[in-house]
Amino acid sequence: MKICVLVKQVPDAAVEKRVDSGSGRLDRSGETNLNPFDTHAIEAAMQVKEGGKADVEEIVAVTMGPDNAQRALHKAVSLGADRSVHLSDAALAGSDVCATGYALARVLESESPDLVLLGQQSDDGECYTIGAVVADHLKMPSLTQVIKMDVGDGSLRCERQAEYGYDTVDVALPAVISVGDAINEPRYPSLKAIMGAKKKQLDKKAISDLGIEADRVGADGSRTSVEAINPPPAKQAGEIIEDEDTNQTVEKIVAWLDERKLLA
Amino acid sequence: MAVAPIEFRPPVDSVKEFIGPPQDSEEEQIDVGVAIVGGGPAGLSCAIRLSHLLETEPKLSESLGEVPVALVEKGRNAGSHLMSGAVMRPSAMQELFPDLDPSDWPFAFGKVEKDAVYFMTKRGRIPLKPTPPPFRNEGNHVISIAQLGRFLAEKAEEAGVYVLSETAATKLLVEDDVVRGVRTGDKGRGREGEELSNFEPGTEVTARATVLAEGTQGHLAGAAIRHFDLGSDDPPQWELGVKEVWEVPKPLDRVIHTLGWPLRFSPKYREFGGSWIYPMGEDKISIGFVTGLDYRDATFSVHDVLQEFKTHRFVRGLLEGGKRVGWGAKTIPSGGYWAMPDKLWAPGLAIAGDSASMVNVPVLKGVHYAMHAGIYAAEAIFEQLKRAEGTVTDLSAYDERVRGSAIDKEIYRSRNMRQVFSKGFFAGGALANLMEISGGRFPGGHFQTENDAEVDVFVGNRSKSYPKPDGNLTFDKLSSVFLSGNATRDDAPNHIRIQEQVPLEVALMWQNMCPAAVYQVPEEVLEEAEQNGGLKSMEGRTVDVQVTPSNCVQCGAITAKGGRLTPPEGGDGPNYQLA
């Protein structure tokens, strides 16, 4: 079985991000690291490999991004991936969800994986469920928010959280599974693995290597456009009640809640 | 009644706990050529210089194995734990990168054009003209040390150094009284130190030479100095600096230092320090307040004094219309010449930078000294590696280099200036002035440094004048910790060693001292005090200190004041960007 893990390099969540005062655009110059949700995906891949129920020949980390995205790949490899693939091309800059999904699908196609794993969302909040986009291109079944995954014979039994509770779904392989952070506790890489990561095979690809059409990616190939970035709508100053007569106070609170249909 | 925190030290035997022989098998160990602990200016300069030198001796480089030079850094990235003003002398950068023009330094914000020193009063300021010599910064550069760390790390990696961030060095490997390397920290332990499901033990990294460049309060450096008896008779001393970075609409045109308000002058309080306000390019300002940790009022809080300082009309005007975009805190070793270790090396070991107190506090310089020291260490190690196989046992040449250099000379000149301020601002100031004018010769002699933890504390009333945080100009500690990028997991083991049952004065002192609100006097006690005539009346009462270790930004103040900071899990703590 070959497992591909899609990873993304994202800005560090704890570092406050700003809209750059000069350009009016998101300041992306800050720190980046591997999307924490993706570490769960790598861990899931490792657990399939070590679980003994499937014969995993290799785990390949795949990413699309500028040069610094290599860091995500090094981290993925230090966590257990055998090698990595880096799709990097100036033509991809500014790609929206549609363009990104298309490009990633092309890379994955070239690898012919039996299972694609990824984190269900990225820390930069840019996109949720890119896995579902990619799966449609790959013509594979897809499931997101998966918090438990057991490998069977040519299929997976997954548990995922949905609107009405937990669903148990059987999925035939090959498939694309987006995992939630509740699925596992990612391991820490050993120092040896970290130091060895740079030596593992890393293939850099341009869009021409994968038959990615330039007019379907990048800012020009994107189907959405950023019209404006604004500060959030000014929150109306909240009401304050000083409690003197508690019965009255409670009445006011209930009335307030009722007005807003919160007591349905 | 006044108590000194030193009476309440936690049980920590640094030599026993943090030094020991290698124990792992060879397969488990990682063998490198040279191991450097600390991704700051000293460590990274050492790594870069060493790599450049090794390039000239390919056979030697090969003999060092797959990893000739490895550097471990406990922060998320090199630079995440670096904080300073800072105005840097360009000499070390010029030596390491002679072909790089300062205008191309990505971490620098331009040469100092103008400088000014103000003596602050509550409502105004008195310019000290001409600018007193220690504060003249012509030819120096305003930098962000957090960005310097990142720049140097990039250069180090380009030169082939293995920069291993998120990796703490928790133990010094010593065998037959020779340093063999370091052990890195465990990851994945729980609150009580138990192994969690993803527990990953640390690794023993063996090397032919080890450089400790851990910065202020060096964890292993402190243990090594004790074990190998490298220390001087004078104890180290520290200042605590709290800093903010602001985006401002009006550019600042000069490097400013201030003395005076809001510090109190009486020797009863022993408040020594001042502020800096530096322009960072056209649109940002670095502003910070520094105070010696030998102050006596338990309600003194450097963070809150900085907030108070910003309310001064002049400072407020500089920040008008601006927005706070960064915050950080860190201690500065201020013992100077007398507190520097008598010996900077031991077999297999060299100590460089702040870990060896190489800071000239009266002139506020240390970054370039650290870099030069790192370079000297690299050169001395290189020479020894060429000489013989096996561990480098004699690094006396490194020590000699440092002593014969500007580092030693300049720090010697300032050797007594800081200590005299224990006599209060005016007496101290007068003495310091005389020393300055006389180039350190008069008054000469040896003014001993004092252990900060030996200074007794009492409950004073400093906190009365702290402004209430308004979220615009002034800020509370928790939101500041948030801004530092600290998102340490809550179930991490407690890395702070203190005695948790101490007299109220000590607990209160820690609560106020810590810029990150790690220590708290229990609420019940505070409430009781409110009802019964104030905290002063409860001096001497024993209280249980509450500790929230995940807030910690690893400034090191607790170690100066009776406790002990040990390195938490690699990657934890702040992630300074512009500090």
Added chain:
Amino acid sequence: MSGILTYALHYENEVNKNSLGAVSEAAKLAKEIGGEAHAVVVGEAVSDGLCQSLGAYGASKVYRAQAPEGLAQPVVDVMAKLISDHGYSYALFGGGLLGFEIGAGLTARLNAGVTMEVTEVKAVAGKLVAVRPILQDSAVVDSGYVSEPGIIIGRLNAFEADASSNGASADVEDVEVELSEWSTKATMVTRGEQRGAEVNIEDADTLVAGGRGLGKADGFAELCEPLAQALGGAVAATRAVVDAGWYSYSAQIGQTGKTVAPKLYLAAGISGAIQHKVGMQAAENIVAINKDPNAPIFEFSDLGVVGDLNKIMPKLTEAVKAKKGG
């Protein structure tokens, strides 16, 4: 024909409330930009009544397709066909897992632009612009579409259900759709399993959160849990009280805990430090009870009550119960 096609999720013969919100929103928007607002329901044995009921929320027509329930990819097949056949300009989804999955699949299938976690939709010059927050809600982006269809996926509770349209029942049209080969590769084994005691606070509509101000661990059992029960919600906690061992880590909200966006967040004895705020600031209605009038939480609460929570909460619990009818 322009127009908006909205997906209506249903379960056990009831339409999901976020879908009802989306249907209402589509009706509102369709009026502004022209075109019809239609809906689509996919499942097995979907009743006429259920489909028709969407008329009250503004859908003039509802398509019904027969396919396995609770899975996204069959719906992608259905909606892709409808959109291609009828040329809808926009596809709209209410918050919730399936909406994201279906919308994402359609993005690929139709080579379309998609905006996720949308909090507001604006009509500008006959086109729709989706507004979504970024940077931990500290900025909002206006996202436009350069081609049709545009796919809009709302954040949970972003769209308000409005059952006052027409009152008429919607026309129901059955459609036959051939499912893609891969849409049949996932099979539902068990759907909607409730996991008893383990309430997932991220899904709760209402949260009663307790902080240090509760004074003691018992505050949770005595004050928070009864109130949460009365309101039909779950209990959450701050880092400080979890640290002190008063409540379980699984209920922790904040920077190092969970991030939630319920309809109602009632914070009892919580000061509102930023580490906590970032975990709950997207809540629609924030009510705070704290005895300290200077607590930062009052700066961003919608209703702030300065008082003793020990007095207020028990009475509030009773009053809520009475209002809801015992």
